[in-house]
Amino acid sequence: MSDSISKVKKYILDKNSSLTDTTFLETTDIIENRLIDSLQFVEFILFVEEIIGRKIDIESINIDDFRTLKSINQFIDNSRDDTG
Template identity: 45%
Template sequence: MQTVIDWIKQKNPELQGEILPDTDLIEARLINSLDFLEFIYLLEQVSGRSVDLDRVTVDDFRSLNRIREVFLTDPAPTAAG
């Protein structure tokens, strides 16, 4: 998660202090549309999984809590068969 926070801070050098886990990153303009694909690539690198853009919504990127839940938590095991 620290890699994600560091990326956001690098893109927003004017940002002072810590980013709260429930801060709306989009409303606060901490992730903008020009850097969004770079951010997706970062999430893929950090999580080790590809991001299916057909299955995610903007709400999946809204806060650090949601990013952790959707992208950085191991998926639930599925039953084989």
């Protein structure tokens, strides 16, 4: 697991006391399981922006990019490639 995704996982675990490191998998659906609600999502996007070091265009956000740790990892990797 990359350092970036470890930070994302810790962020979500910290927000959800009932969740554990062993129950929160890279394929756990963050949206469907309501691990982040709509208000927290804005804060979460700001957190991801800090990780990737640039702004995310809100109008171009695809919710599926933030659905699982696996998809977030892909989004972060693609964001880094775009800045490359």
